[in-house]
Structures are given as C-alpha cells and as structure tokens.
Amino acid sequence: MDFGLNEEQQMLQDTVARLVRGEYSFEKRLAYSETEAGFSVDFWKQLSELGLTSVPFSEELGGFGGGGVEVQSVMTELGRGLCLEPYLQSVVFGGGLISQAGNDSQKDVWLSGIASGELRAAVALQEPQSFYDLNDVQTHAEKKDGGFVLNGRKAVVIGGHCADLIVVSARTSGGTRDTNGISLFVLKPDTAGIERRVYPTIDGSKGCDITLNNVHVGADALLGEEGSASEVIDYQAGRAIAALCAEAVGVMEVANELTLDYLKQRKQFGVPIGKFQVLQHRMVDMMSELEQARSMAILAASVADEEQSDERRRALSAAKNVIGRSGQFISEQGIQSHGGIGMTWEYNFAHYAKRLIMINHQLGDDDFHLERYAFLLQAS
Amino acid sequence: MNINYTPEELAFRDDVRAFLDQALPADISAKVKGFRHLTKEDHQRWQQILCKQGWYATHWPEEYGGVKWTPVQKHIWDEESCQYGVPRSVPFGVNMVAPVIIKFGNEKQKQTYLPRILSGEDWWCQGYSEPGAGSDLASLKARAVREGDHYIVNGQKTWTTLGQHANMIFCLVRTNTEVKAQEGISFLLIDMNTPGITVRPIITLDGEHEVNEVFFQDVKVPVENRVGEEDKGWTYAKFLLTYERTGLAGIGLSKAALSHLKQLASRCIKNGRPLIEDTSFSQRIARVEIDLTAATISNLRIIAAVEGGGMPGAESSMLKVKGTEIRQAINDLARRAIGPYAIPFAEEELNLDYEGEFLSDENAAPLSAQYFNNRKLSIFGGSNEIQKNIVSKMILGL
Ligand SMILES: Cc1cc2nc3c(=O)[nH]c(=O)nc-3n(C[C@H](O)[C@H](O)[C@H](O)COP(=O)(O)OP(=O)(O)OC[C@H]3O[C@@H](n4cnc5c(N)ncnc54)[C@H](O)[C@@H]3O)c2cc1C
Numbered sequence: 094m095d096f097g098l099n100e101e102q103q104m105l106q107d108t109v110a111r112l113v114r115g116e117y118s119f120e121k122r123l124a125y126s127e128t129e130a131g132f133s134v135d136f137w138k139q140l141s142e143l144g145l146t147s148v149p150f151s152e153e154l155g156g157f158g159g160g161g162v163e164v165q166s167v168m169t170e171l172g173r174g175l176c177l178e179p180y181l182q183s184v185v186f187g188g189g190l191i192s193q194a195g196n197d198s199q200k201d202v203w204l205s206g207i208a209s210g211e212l213r214a215a216v217a218l219q220e221p222q223s224f225y226d227l228n229d230v231q232t233h234a235e236k237k238d239g240g241f242v243l244n245g246r247k248a249v250v251i252g253g254h255c256a257d258l259i260v261v262s263a264r265t266s267g268g269t270r271d272t273n274g275i276s277l278f279v280l281k282p283d284t285a286g287i288e289r290r291v292y293p294t295i296d297g298s299k300g301c302d303i304t305l306n307n308v309h310v311g312a313d314a315l316l317g318e319e320g321s322a323s324e325v326i327d328y329q330a331g332r333a334i335a336a337l338c339a340e341a342v343g344v345m346e347v348a349n350e351l352t353l354d355y356l357k358q359r360k361q362f363g364v365p366i367g368k369f370q371v372l373q374h375r376m377v378d379m380m381s382e383l384e385q386a387r388s389m390a391i392l393a394a395s396v397a398d399e400e401q402s403d404e405r406r407r408a409l410s411a412a413k414n415v416i417g418r419s420g421q422f423i424s425e426q427g428i429q430s431h432g433g434i435g436m437t438w439e440y441n442f443a444h445y446a447k448r449l450i451m452i453n454h455q456l457g458d459d460d461f462h463l464e465r466y467a468f469l470l471q472a473s
Numbered sequence: 474m475n476i477n478y479t480p481e482e483l484a485f486r487d488d489v490r491a492f493l494d495q496a497l498p499a500d501i502s503a504k505v506k507g508f509r510h511l512t513k514e515d516h517q518r519w520q521q522i523l524c525k526q527g528w529y530a531t532h533w534p535e536e537y538g539g540v541k542w543t544p545v546q547k548h549i550w551d552e553e554s555c556q557y558g559v560p561r562s563v564p565f566g567v568n569m570v571a572p573v574i575i576k577f578g579n580e581k582q583k584q585t586y587l588p589r590i591l592s593g594e595d596w597w598c599q600g601y602s603e604p605g606a607g608s609d610l611a612s613l614k615a616r617a618v619r620e621g622d623h624y625i626v627n628g629q630k631t632w633t634t635l636g637q638h639a640n641m642i643f644c645l646v647r648t649n650t651e652v653k654a655q656e657g658i659s660f661l662l663i664d665m666n667t668p669g670i671t672v673r674p675i676i677t678l679d680g681e682h683e684v685n686e687v688f689f690q691d692v693k694v695p696v697e698n699r700v701g702e703e704d705k706g707w708t709y710a711k712f713l714l715t716y717e718r719t720g721l722a723g724i725g726l727s728k729a730a731l732s733h734l735k736q737l738a739s740r741c742i743k744n745g746r747p748l749i750e751d752t753s754f755s756q757r758i759a760r761v762e763i764d765l766t767a768a769t770i771s772n773l774r775i776i777a778a779v780e781g782g783g784m785p786g787a788e789s790s791m792l793k794v795k796g797t798e799i800r801q802a803i804n805d806l807a808r809r810a811i812g813p814y815a816i817p818f819a820e821e822e823l824n825l826d827y828e829g830e831f832l833s834d835e836n837a838a839p840l841s842a843q844y845f846n847n848r849k850l851s852i853f854g855g856s857n858e859i860q861k862n863i864v865s866k867m868i869l870g871l
Binding site: 219221222224225226229248249251269270290292293294295296300302360361362363369371372425428429432433435436437438439443444446447450451454455458460463464 | 605607677678743745812818833844848851858
C-alpha cells in the first residue's frame with residue numbers, strides 16, 4: 094500500500110504550490126475578492142498557461158488525463174492559498190458534466206475552451222426549494238421549435254456571475270423530486286430571458302441566483318440524453334465533492350499552522366498561551382481532526398473516478414460528512430484559540446475559518462451526508 | 474419549593490408587556506428582530522423612551538434616578554424585552570461605569586456624569602483591553618504620569634466596542650510601575666475629544682465595524698477624573714466586571730433567537746416539507762431548547778439566591794459558559810436551516826428599506842454573518858476558558 098504521490102503527481106502539486114505561494118498573498122487575495130470578477134483573471138491565465146485547467150481531461154482533448162488524485166493535488170494547494178478562482182466550478186464540475194454527457198461537437202467547442210482556460214463554466218443545479226437535493230428540480234424545459242424553452246430559478250450559482258457557460262438542470266418530465274426527467278442544458282448567460290442577481294459570498298467570492306424567463310435555446314444546448322441527467326449529476330457531484338474535500342484539507346492545514354504559531358507566540362500571564370493545557374489539548378484535537386479529514390480526502394479522491402456504485406456514494410458522503418464536521422471544529426476552535434484577533438478581517442485566520450464553514454454548505458452539509466450515508470446503509 | 478412567578482411578578486410582567494406594546498417603536502423593533510443594523514440615533518431614541526418611563530437605569534439606587542427592581546423583575550424585563558425586539562442596551566455607561574461611580578466616585582463625579590448618562594448626552598465605552606493585555610488584563614501598559622493636577626496618558630486600548638460613537642471612555646491605566654501588576658492601576662474617566670486621542674476602526678470577520686483601537690498620545694486628563702484612589706483601580710475594575718458578567722449568559726436573547734429559529738425552520742423547505750418536520754433537524758432544535766430550559770432554571774436559581782442576599786459567584790461563570798454555548802448553537806442551526814443560502818451575503822437585504830425580492834427567507838441574509846460575529850460570545854467578557862479557570866479555583870479549589 095502506498096499513500097504517497099507518484100513523481101508526476103508530486104510535481105503537479107509542487108507546481109501549484111509554488112504558483113500559489115508566489116502569486117497569492119493574503120493581501121492580494123483580499124484585493125482580488127473586491128474586483129468585479131471576484132478573483133484574479135491574471136492568476137487564472139497563469140493556471141491555464143501551466144496546463145492546470147486541463148488536468149482532469151483526457152489527452153485527446155488536449156488534457157493531462159488526470160484523475161481524482163491529480164485534482165486533489167491541485168485543489169489542496171488552491172485551498173491553502175484560499176484561492177478564489179472558479180477551478181472547482183469550471184474545470185472539475187462544469188467540465189466534468191460536459192465531458193461525461195456531451196457529444197463530440199459539444200466537447201470540441203466547450204471542453205477544449207474550458208481546458209485551455211479560455212472559457213469558464215459554472216453549474217446551476219440547486220434551486221430555492223431544493224436544499225441540497227440535486228434531484229429536487231422545478232425549473233422546466235418545454236420543447237418548442239426544435240429547441241427548448243426554459244423557465245425557473247436556480248440558486249447560489251458560485252462563479253455564475255462571470256461564467257461564459259452555465260450548465261443548468263431542468264425538468265423535461267416527471268415530478269419535482271423524481272430522479273427521472275431531469276435534463277442538462279448549457280446556456281450562454283447573455284441569452285434573452287436570463288437574469289442574474291449577483292452577490293458576494295460571505296467567504297469572499299462571488300455568485301448569483303439565476304432567473305430563467307422563457308429562455309429559448311436550440312436543441313444543441315441539450316447536454317446528454319433528455320431526461321436522464323440525474324445519474325450524470327450524481328456522478329459529477331461526487332467528483333466535485335472529492336475536490337472540495339481536498340480544498341478543505343488545504344484550508345485546514347493552514348488554519349492549523351496559523352493557530353499553532355499563535356499559541357507559541359502569543360503571551361499572556363507571562364507565558365506563551367500554548368503552555369495552557371486546555372489549549373494544548375484543543376490544538377491536538379484540531380490536528381487529529383485534520384488527520385481524519387486528510388484520510389477521507391484521500392479516500393474520496395481514490396473513488397472519484399471509479400464506476401458509480403453505492404460503495405462510491407457511501408465513501409463520498411462519509412468524506413463530506415467528516416470534512417464538514419472537522420472543518421467546523423477547526424474553524425470554531427481556531428477562532429477561540431486566537432481570542433479577539435481571530436475575529437478580525439485584517440488577520441487571515443478568520444477567512445480560513447469562513448471558507449471552512451462555507452465548504453460545508455456546498456454540495457450538502459454534514460447532516461445531509463450523514464442522512465444519505467444512513468440511507469445507503471439501509472439499502473445495502 | 475415553588476418555581477413559578479408570584480402573582481405580583483406576573484402583574485409586573487403584564488405591566489412590562491403593556492408598556493412595550495405601546496412604547497416600542499415598530500421600526501426599531503423590526504430592525505432588532507430582523508438583525509438589521511441599529512444606528513446611534515435608534516439607540517438614543519429608545520433610551521429616551523425608557524428614561525421617560527423611569528426604566529432605564531435598572532442597576533442604580535432610586536436616589537440617582539434608578540429603578541428599584543428585584544432580580545426577578547430584572548429577569549422578567551430581560552426576557553420580555555428580548556421577545557419584543559428591544560435594542561440591546563449599550564451597557565458601558567448605564568450598567569458598567571455608573572455603578573462604579575455610584576460606589577466609588579466622589580459627589581462631584583456623581584453629579585456630573587450620572588445625569589448625563591440618563592439623558593444620553595454621554596456615550597461611554599470601555600477601555601480595559603490592550604493588544605498585550607487580554608485575558609491577562611493586569612499586565613496592561615497604558616501609562617498615566619502625574620504632572621500637577623493632570624495625568625499625561627500614553628498607550629493603546631483595543632477592542633473598544635462602539636467606541637466610534639462614544640464621547641467618553643473609562644480606562645484602566647498604570648500609575649505605578651514599581652509595585653505588583655494589580656497594585657499600580659488607576660481608573661480614569663477620559664473625554665474622547667481630548668487632543669491626542671485617535672480612534673481607528675477594527676473590522677470584524679463579518680465585515681462589521683463594531684470594535685476599535687484607541688490610541689493615546691500625551692493626553693492630558695485632569696486628576697479629578699480619577700475614580701477613587703490612585704493605584705487602587707483594580708478593585709473598581711473587578712467590581713465592574715461582576716456587573717459585566719451578569720447577563721452575559723444571554724438567556725433572554727437565546728430565547729428570542731430560538732423562537733426565530735423555529736419560525737425559520739417552519740418556512741424553510743427540505744424534501745418538499747417544512748424543515749421543522751425533518752426528524753434530524755427538529756431533534757437538533759429540541760436538544761438546544763432542552764439545554765436552554767436547563768440554563769433558564771439555573772439562571773433563576775442564581776437570581777433567587779441573589780434576591781435572598783447571596784452573591785453570584787462561580788455559578789455565574791458556569792452560566793456564562795453554558796449560555797454562550799447555547800446561543801452559538803442556535804446561531805449554528807439558523808445558518809444550517811437555510812442550506813446553500815448560508816453562502817451569499819446579500820448585504821442590501823439588511824437595509825430596512827429594502828424593497829426587492831429576498832434571495833431566500835427574508836430574515837436569512839444576516840444569519841451567516843451573525844453566526845461568525847457571535848463567535849465573540851465565548852471570547853469577550855472573560856473568555857470561556859478563563860471562566861472555567863475561575864470555577865476551578867473558586868469552588869473546586871484546584
Ligand atoms: C467583539 C469583541 C468586543 C470586545 N469589547 C471590548 C470592550 O468594549 N472593551 C474592552 O476593554 N475589551 C473588549 N473586548 C476584549 C475582550 O475582553 C478580550 O478579547 C478577551 O478578554 C480575551 O483577550 P484576548 O482577545 O487578548 O485573547 P487572549 O487573552 O490572548 O486569549 C487567547 C486564547 O487563550 C486563552 N487563554 C488565555 N489565558 C488562558 C489561561 N490562563 N488558561 C486557559 N486559556 C487561556 C483564551 O481563553 C483564548 O482562547 C472585546 C472583544 C471582542 C472579541
């Protein structure tokens with residue numbers, strides 16, 4: 094058994110690490126967050142120039158042919174830098190949906206653009222009522238004039254404010270929460286009838302809600318087979334979950350490093366506060382949580398590209414549950430260990446803490462995945 | 474044993490309700506209930522109304538304009554006012570410095586400051602903490618050197634809550650460096666408009682401007698602004714902290730937050746049904762409600778002991794820890810209840826005049842920010858770790 098990265102994977106991770114360390118100071122990150130895009134367009138360019146936006150795509154598509162572990166390497170380092178670029182949204186999730194469900198011409202046009210970094214995708218699968226259930230879809234698409242007309246509302250589309258392509262789920266048949274009857278469409282955001290309400294997110298990035306008001310699209314906007322997108326979504330959400338877990342591990346690593354440094358450096362009562370046993374034990378708990386999270390991120394990465402099965406689903410839900418809980422623990426206990434300083438905008442820790450809590454709100458929180466795990470347990 | 478309110482207490486509660494029904498401005502209550510921002514003017518307007526009713530200075534003796542409420546009455550007021558959405562009183566003047574002035578100040582200080590606290594003319598803030606002196610408050614370094622009938626103050630205070638609105642600050646300063654840390658501290662009342670004082674905002678993780686740094690450079694403070702004796706300030710500081718800690722458990726606020734959470738969970742949807750019907754979520758709510766019930770009774774036990782003439786001791790430290798944990802747990806659930814909508818921060822929705830469509834529930838926009846902001850509850854007013862140290866020393870003898 095070998096938990097290490099091979100030479101190529103290590104090189105990949107080192108490349109991203111070097112780039113992030115060189116280009117993504119905390120001060121710059123705050124400034125990027127304030128821009129209209131909400132991230133650094135220049136950094137995105139650098140990612141693509143180094144071929145990083147093509148990591149998960151097959152070699153025929155000009156990609157690197159990477160799998161879960163390669164994505165994990167990239168995401169962990171982006172997490173360490175608290176990077177705001179829509180790598181998860183565009184490359185992993187949006188690109189994943191298109192590469193699994195798209196036909197040759199769709200792949201040719203869109204995927205090569207995503208892989209080269211020229212196009213950025215976002216995914217719009219949630220709705221106001223759907224909570225975290227991606228099968229809970231009310232938005233509907235009616236056949237008309239050889240194409241479709243879409244109506245509905247999509248919720249919390251991170252990166253959707255500046256995406257070139259938005260992958261949207263809509264019902265072509267079935268009831269609100271049926272597995273069957275969901276279809277995927279690729280929309281251009283400037284299509285008539287699409288309205289975006291853009292907002293910052295609490296963790297420093299940007300997103301939008303999207304209203305679809307009689308949006309006419311051609312048949313070529315349909316991604317994959319009509320009515321059977323649920324499986325594709327489930328599978329690709331799993332890959333995105335694995336990527337999020339990896340990101341979370343990067344965030345937690347830095348959060349713990351910062352906290353440990355602070356315990357050694359901050360003096361009260363004439364000693365470094367790290368001399369107080371209650372803080373020592375807490376720090377040990379934080380490190381143990383990180384170890385558990387790291388293990389689960391490895392598990393998630395290793396099943397990410399396997400064929401879909403209940404076992405894969407269980408592993409991914411287990412991973413997301415652990416990541417959610419450990420992330421919250423490290424976030425809260427880290428702030429507490431810092432005292433007032435941990436609550437301030439100017440000090441980076443708070444931003445790591447916020448990202449960790451928000452990762453729990455992406456693609457299902459720890460409660461959601463606990464339930465899903467329990468359900469799969471009963472089903473097996 | 475009888476754990477119910479007496480008929481007199483129930484009658485008092487009716488009075489409180491009648492007053493709030495009639496006197497609490499709807500716009501202010503809407504802001505409080507919707508977690509919107511309150512302006513200085515909002516606070517002052519409400520203070521005037523309370524003062525007119527004679528219900529503002531609940532910790533003061535009647536002779537200075539206080540109201541003689543029993544601890545139970547204070548508790549009833551706390552609970553009711555939280556339910557009604559009364560602005561949290563800014564405690565630094567009325568509940569912190571005033572009791573110190575009343576107990577340790579001279580006649581002139583009482584006559585100068587107390588009426589101005591009642592009238593709202595002075596807005597006070599608390600200058601205890603320093604960058605190097607947090608939990609270890611006695612290590613504070615801000616220096617006051619006597620020059621004739623003035624002190625010259627140099628140093629820095631930090632975390633001064635709402636200091637941006639204040640015109641007065643009460644400070645702990647070092648007047649003697651030759652003695653043990655606790656013995657060389659004095660308690661000064663300082664006009665924030667004195668030359669040499671600079672206030673710099675500290676923005677918290679939720680983007681809020683609630684705390685500040687205050688710098689003192691050769692600030693001239695008249696000796697008559699010292700409360701009590703020189704170098705004896707630590708005694709007064711500790712007296713004030715007993716006032717600060719009562720109420721930090723925030724039981725009333727937790728109750729209000731819990732009823733908000735339940736309303737929220739009845740409106741948020743999961744699997745096509747109200748979230749409150751979801752077994753695991755409703756169990757989470759049930760658990761925190763049960764914990765809150767226990768804390769409420771604990772609180773009442775402390776109150777009853779005080780009413781019987783006892784002093785709240787280690788129990789109030791335990792209650793502070795439990796109470797803040799409960800409030801944080803409620804905030805955590807409220808954020809969870811809105812699912813993915815915890816991520817957006819649609820600040821425009823925090824504006825009371827906002828007329829657009831709400832992203833999700835109309836009270837959802839501030840929930841994540843509030844969750845993060847309330848991490849402070851276990852840090853300030855003596856962190857929860859420090860409270861536990863107190864308990865282990867005071868009653869466990871460890
Ligand atoms: C939002 C906010 C508002 C505030 N408002 C005011 C105000 O208006 N006026 C004012 O004067 N102050 C104010 N404070 C300051 C507050 O009282 C301090 O933050 C608090 O005393 C903790 O000090 P610190 O932040 O320096 O943390 P530190 O003392 O550095 O503590 C860091 C960590 O170490 C732990 N620790 C420290 N010593 C021990 C020990 N002996 N044993 C075990 N653990 C220990 C703490 O519990 C904490 O977890 C405010 C703070 C905040 C966050």
